[in-house]
Amino acid sequence: MTDTKKRSTTKIVAISAAVLAAGAAGAAAANAAAPAAADRPAAKADAADRNLTRDTHLTIAAAVKAAQASLDAAAKEGQKVSVAVVDRNGNTLVTLRGDGAGPQSYASAEKKAFTAVSWNAPTSALMGRLSQTPNLKDIPGTLFLPGGAPVQAKGAPVAAVGVAGAPSGDLDEKFAQAGVAALNG
Amino acid sequence: MTDTKKRSTTKIVAISAAVLAAGAAGAAAANAAAPAAADRPAAKADAADRNLTRDTHLTIAAAVKAAQASLDAAAKEGQKVSVAVVDRNGNTLVTLRGDGAGPQSYASAEKKAFTAVSWNAPTSALMGRLSQTPNLKDIPGTLFLPGGAPVQAKGAPVAAVGVAGAPSGDLDEKFAQAGVAALNG
Amino acid sequence: MTDTKKRSTTKIVAISAAVLAAGAAGAAAANAAAPAAADRPAAKADAADRNLTRDTHLTIAAAVKAAQASLDAAAKEGQKVSVAVVDRNGNTLVTLRGDGAGPQSYASAEKKAFTAVSWNAPTSALMGRLSQTPNLKDIPGTLFLPGGAPVQAKGAPVAAVGVAGAPSGDLDEKFAQAGVAALNG
Amino acid sequence: MTDTKKRSTTKIVAISAAVLAAGAAGAAAANAAAPAAADRPAAKADAADRNLTRDTHLTIAAAVKAAQASLDAAAKEGQKVSVAVVDRNGNTLVTLRGDGAGPQSYASAEKKAFTAVSWNAPTSALMGRLSQTPNLKDIPGTLFLPGGAPVQAKGAPVAAVGVAGAPSGDLDEKFAQAGVAALNG
Amino acid sequence: MTDTKKRSTTKIVAISAAVLAAGAAGAAAANAAAPAAADRPAAKADAADRNLTRDTHLTIAAAVKAAQASLDAAAKEGQKVSVAVVDRNGNTLVTLRGDGAGPQSYASAEKKAFTAVSWNAPTSALMGRLSQTPNLKDIPGTLFLPGGAPVQAKGAPVAAVGVAGAPSGDLDEKFAQAGVAALNG
Amino acid sequence: MTDTKKRSTTKIVAISAAVLAAGAAGAAAANAAAPAAADRPAAKADAADRNLTRDTHLTIAAAVKAAQASLDAAAKEGQKVSVAVVDRNGNTLVTLRGDGAGPQSYASAEKKAFTAVSWNAPTSALMGRLSQTPNLKDIPGTLFLPGGAPVQAKGAPVAAVGVAGAPSGDLDEKFAQAGVAALNG
Amino acid sequence: MTDTKKRSTTKIVAISAAVLAAGAAGAAAANAAAPAAADRPAAKADAADRNLTRDTHLTIAAAVKAAQASLDAAAKEGQKVSVAVVDRNGNTLVTLRGDGAGPQSYASAEKKAFTAVSWNAPTSALMGRLSQTPNLKDIPGTLFLPGGAPVQAKGAPVAAVGVAGAPSGDLDEKFAQAGVAALNG
């Protein structure tokens, strides 16, 4: 990454409401971020690249691919499951409520993925930590059941796949790992 | 950014629970992502860089700087406010409940920032859109009152500052803009 | 559909806890509906088909296809959106958080789909009803903004696609309709 | 079921907002799914039966019958309980707050039914699974106390009855089973 | 009922934990109010009837009758609705999710009933009050749409029936009134 | 009170919206149950006393007396607590956040009272039941810590007092019992 | 206020877990802030008075007095209301659910008080501001209906009284003002 070059082009801009309001009226942009206007010389904003950092995320295409791979792996064994992919910020990227999956599976899948990405480990492995620190499971958003598997980039967690609904947690996690594996190679 | 090089080093890894559990035990890591183990030859994961994307974020240092600048700007005028900085994913980075600020100001600041970063515009400008599309304000997490200002990088929203508690929304937004301005130059 | 035959084979079964507990122990089924045991002569349950009704739903495969089609339609026009598919029971089947979509788009897409499936009409059409009955928009789970489109079977709603994040609601709804269209032909 | 025939009659329809808006105006339908208009030749939608699946549900009449039977069974023994019937999608079909039942009984009954339908087993039987997998009880919506009993069709769960408020869980479950039994024979 | 006598026999009792714990152990009462122990001489509680008041409520049998009457009235006209009965304390007594009713109808019915019992008037009548006091509709739990009808005893509200899901609010309220009417005569 | 007479005068009335709307306009009643109009001959409602039941409740004056007595008992021992009184329907009648009481005490007091009134026993006694049925504590609204004490009339629970914030649960419950005792004699 | 003196006696103390754990064990303090141990020489904490500020609050005795005065004022006019007192931090100090008050009144009273203390004005006065800034009412916790009145000390808001349930907001606010007046003179 060539920081020098980026520094000269990345800018953080403070826009005055007056300018923006005019722009918004012109663009008639109803419910989304308006495309940046061509130039805004009045703002005179200077970039300060030192204020910025860059994070690695899964593309939505990859997240769908992983989720579908998990669902397919379950279907191949005749299991009815729900699947979720959650990113490192804890936001859900994809959910799939599988045909015939129990109603408890949807939220479970999401929470397993949240748990796996939080600690960068499969939830089956994380359950062992509860013998020493049982209250970990009181942290909001978590669920310590097998079925969550982290997606990593250079060893760091970028997302996780969660699966729920199979007759055993081992199966759930096997399907979650199938989802992660679909992103390799 | 030299994609070629990054591609060869970034890897998405599917870790088997067995391996991880062992690693976790060794590290005695109680409640956080364990640092990656030195090597994990068993995993044989291949990176698939095409599955990844990179986003620009504010550092926490920058977010604190912006929030503090907003609070200082308000204090200079004798106003009691709360301040929030929310990132482009909608997650709150910083909150500051100012001395003597009304109890309604804390949640208001957070929602103003969420609104500004969602549409990449100051909330004062966004209020004009309601005359055409009044139901925008029913979207969860939003608040269409002046006092939210986006932080941009290359014109794209990366975060927003929200301020609430001053006797007028114009003042709130002036202070929010002061926070954004602290990130420039 | 041959009701006569189905009536003679469908049965509602009251299972005693004792029987089930034994079965559960044998199956070691940790977290899902155990496959039915081979035979349970003790239960002697008689079916009462008159107590049952059958509903038509989208398969998860179809829901994914629709959601992906909406996302693709948006991408083709360079728009960053989130997509949701909600079934007639109000349960979410699929969510996709598009790359770079604003943080407000995820919940918006879900609520637009919920609204469209509730009234079996595109949300753009439903907005007109608010002029006569403005409080419709206070019903929990609804959002009266363009971008929701129902999926129908024989004219009855079976699901809906919701899209949010484009610069205008008209675009959102165009993409939602593209998702619905992917299920035809 | 004759798929060939149904395929030719079931259609998924993408309706353009313009058409629908006109239809809605004509129907003056204030807050519900408008009955399908007689014909909409402009839509040209083709059905795609492969996108559809059919689920078996309890009728509301059957759900009321089961709930009332549970309440009656409790009354016969002088017990004050609340009763709930939840369907396989996790949505509540019926609730009855019995005369004099404790305030905790209403939510308990609903959660017991949710739990029973999720795992297709009486909640008394499910409690045994917690000795191996204690965190199952952290799944949202569940309650692992006796008093939930599944309603099945061909062995698959279609709903469940939950009862709470009696002096013992065994009584609660006996009454829940009485509700299920009312649907047989 | 001879009130004079009741006054002399009604007692408010402060039970010491020690006594109760013993009693509870003896009764093995798992999850409900244990029947009062035969005598508790140690407590020496004196009744203070002046601390008590009596309220009139619907029986659950009556609430079911009303809800069923509403559902039947809707079915007679081919309408698919959900029904709720809420008591004067704001607690829900009965809910019925009608076959094929839209997913928005369940919560709507409950809120309409809550609104009607709060102001002791049909919700259609209450909507007129919004022209003078529009913010009434911001009160938690309320929904100002036709379809809620109060049940009265001596003119005071004791409960309300709420209906939602028909194509117009007028129909919803007609069915709600049918439920109330079932409790007369 | 002569019940015989009441039976002949108590009526459940179905009011048509048209009549009520007119009445409401006349009364200009903005946000409460309007006093019953003098006579409404058009309604022709017949009472059906069999649909009604009567419950015993604490007056608000009594609830305040009990709560204050608990607070005073704590103050006498130099303890800082919060107090709540919850009625048999689970609705909170009174809350008092004592000077200097910890922030956790407010919700705790309310939940302890809810728990005590639900099972008609002091929460200290109820804790013993958890050894046999640990999942009782997963019921929404409950808290199994000493400090909740039921208020009874003829042995039946009509309300409960909850106290939290003292250095031990035994103290909390002593103060709760002082509140209950204030209603006797 | 003599800052010099206070500085020498007020101390902020960082306690090591080891020391505290021992202290806690000694005090057997189960669920509250343990009284400070006599001396903790090991901590060597230095006070930093500049880090502290002091706020004025209502005593709980005063809050009860105000709430009761509001309830009495309503009773004198035959009105059934609920009352709440909220402090400047937005935390509820007292709630009173009046005999026969509508179920909507409890939450309304609390929100009116929250609103009045947030803007240091009666809610009737605040409603006028909505004509210019209608979205103020979207701020979480607020309710813009008459019936909230601030309690002030030296002109600054320290709490507010909220009343709801009377047939008009003017009455509600009259009773709220009666509560505030009880704290004067």
Next chain:
Amino acid sequence: MTDTKKRSTTKIVAISAAVLAAGAAGAAAANAAAPAAADRPAAKADAADRNLTRDTHLTIAAAVKAAQASLDAAAKEGQKVSVAVVDRNGNTLVTLRGDGAGPQSYASAEKKAFTAVSWNAPTSALMGRLSQTPNLKDIPGTLFLPGGAPVQAKGAPVAAVGVAGAPSGDLDEKFAQAGVAALNG
């Protein structure tokens, strides 16, 4: 502190809506407590100092200083954490979501701080209390994991710092203590 003098100057004022409304109009104060008008002779409010009490709080400047010190301490050891400061009323003063901290850390930090300030002890010490009173951890808002540390003034809790995200709770608490220590000396 000279109480005599303060008593003569502090006043609690009941303001009539009419007066305030006029004042508000004059001040055009849109969304905050208006600065007190110069004099309001009409109100004739008498102070009642006996109704008031004063609490000690952290300034926002101090809270930021503590939070930043915790974050810095973590950074020095290469740990990625989130930090929260909560005051004695349970309200959050500051939150900082550290760069790269896991998504579970934000809520965890807040709850740890809440727990520490509630019982005036480090959360590591409080965990020991659970062996005797395990249900303490069911109190809303609490989290019994190491990483919360109280800030005291004269031994009383005024706030607490919570840290989460490090690989062990011991590290989290070490960083929290660093934040507290920054307020001393």
